[in-house]
Amino acid sequence: MDEINLGVTCDMHVHVRDGAMCELVTPTIREGGISVVYIMPNLQPPVTTLERAIEYKQKLQKLAPETTFLMSFYLCKDLSPELIHEAARKDAIQGVKCYPAGVTTNSSAGVDPNDFSDFYPIFRAMEEENLILNLHGEKPSVGEEGNDIHVLNAEESFLPALRKLHADFPNLKIILEHCTTAAAIETVRDINKNVAQPADIRVAATITAHHLYLTIDDWAGNPINFCKPVAKLPKDKRALVAAAISGEPYFFFGSDSAPHPLCNKARHVGVCAGVYSQSLAIPYVAEIFDTQDSLDKLKCFVSDFGLSFYGVKKSDLKSLDEVILFRKEQHVPETIGDGSDIVIAPFKAGDTLKWSTKWAK
């Protein structure tokens, strides 16, 4: 198989930031072979108003007219059920992102994942509006005493909170974002064990491109690969790859492409968490599926399952162009944005990938 039509692709977890960075990376969504993106709201300040969401979307649309943008709010006490209803009615957002306070980039305004009850009125409104709750599923690190939480067990420690949310809001669509552990995969699979058809799925998980490649050894000493949640152990990576190629419709692609200026990655202290993979999103994923002899499952993972869970309709699309994956080597540049104010080191900088993408009108 040397050429595959992936149809209208989607990446359901994308950071395009603001300012000069936004101008640099937003056009790379399409370069990476992606049609539809779900945009993260962790700007500074975070996106928490209707006006902000609409304005941000307009700005992105101008930068990438053929890309379809799905937008989100940042879960915090500034939101109200009334705002959720209004935003849904105006189709301004498709979901709300929940960041546990302090776990990753611009998450200081986030919530305490030990107790979501303050947000139950929000979740109720979201459930009524069929909006999606996107969870950064990590407990914040706490050390020293007994029940330690650290970067390695932070996700697994969060899973009971996921189950409780699903139990309390059985019709709320929830995504465990950028999951990194075998435990998370097993939990999402278990929650879905009695689901008869894709339309009944209420809890899904996104998987990034980089977590299909990385383990702890890859980010130890290589800040380019440092992200939150951190890549875990080999057994976890194997579970993620197996889930991605499984054809189970509750696992789909969300790159969590999270660009930072190179100067914030090449530091001896305070390295920013995030891997930038947008400009080659589909080729990165295709290479893993190829290695697993599972390219026939790629379209489900990068298109069908995500579009279905989000309920994206043909009429929502800014472009009906389809993505063609074809076998052609390409070099991952050491940096991108060299002519601009900002330079980014992309995932697998300097490596060669086996696949490329083009657009079919």
Added chain:
Amino acid sequence: MDEINLGVTCDMHVHVRDGAMCELVTPTIREGGISVVYIMPNLQPPVTTLERAIEYKQKLQKLAPETTFLMSFYLCKDLSPELIHEAARKDAIQGVKCYPAGVTTNSSAGVDPNDFSDFYPIFRAMEEENLILNLHGEKPSVGEEGNDIHVLNAEESFLPALRKLHADFPNLKIILEHCTTAAAIETVRDINKNVAQPADIRVAATITAHHLYLTIDDWAGNPINFCKPVAKLPKDKRALVAAAISGEPYFFFGSDSAPHPLCNKARHVGVCAGVYSQSLAIPYVAEIFDTQDSLDKLKCFVSDFGLSFYGVKKSDLKSLDEVILFRKEQHVPETIGDGSDIVIAPFKAGDTLKWSTKWAK
């Protein structure tokens, strides 16, 4: 207790490198409150001849006339039993350092820890000469298939090899260097459970200053704290602190101070492994003992136990000066060596420590 005489102190695991770096850091041994050091042989090329060991020691002695240097060979196929006997007879070395190939800085010439049998003639000669075998106790990382070794379990995976070496050479003095896990502490404790007196100890472990502070969360995103073996989980750190303050004579101080130019730490790929702690070695350790209300056990850890295990005699010492620890805050500089060709970021750069050291003639 505001002032403690620590006597003649020792740091039994020190990297002072070569060239300009060596000139910068060798004098900081004494600044850090250390009298006697055991010097690592992982230069490029490694120290594997009598001439090299003697020449290196002379160079160091010139840079720090009052410091007592104990020297080592780098275990590799260039060594022979005859060389070991000769080096011991001439008192040129006190031990031989074993690096598993590829696990840390300049370890590419190291050995395969899955099979030490090629080196058994060397170990036999060392046992006869009462030389010490210093083990970097990690299995090299191997991924993908079944029996995964990664940076987190690399040390625990090595422990059976430690037990086997001790079983095969019951009189050989062995040190598990810079141990980082509760499992390692338990193993060394278990091996010593029937030891009646300090002179009978054959297997000991060194503990660094930085591993008394750090866990995985501290080096995730902070290359300044990245070293091999990597700092592990909170439970492991607690076990290390408990061992250090325990008064058990088979646990003693070895800083594994491993300086790298800042430009090799502040990188987005290929960060060098190593924490530089030499210039404040004793204050770093004292602060932990103070927090644990165990300053009365500090002298054992940083002086008595190490000197005893290595059999250092008064006549070996270049200086009989004693180290006085006293309660006086000091600031850890952001960098050291600012006037020289090389700049290093020291451990806990920018922090304040509660203790200082001075020398009593």
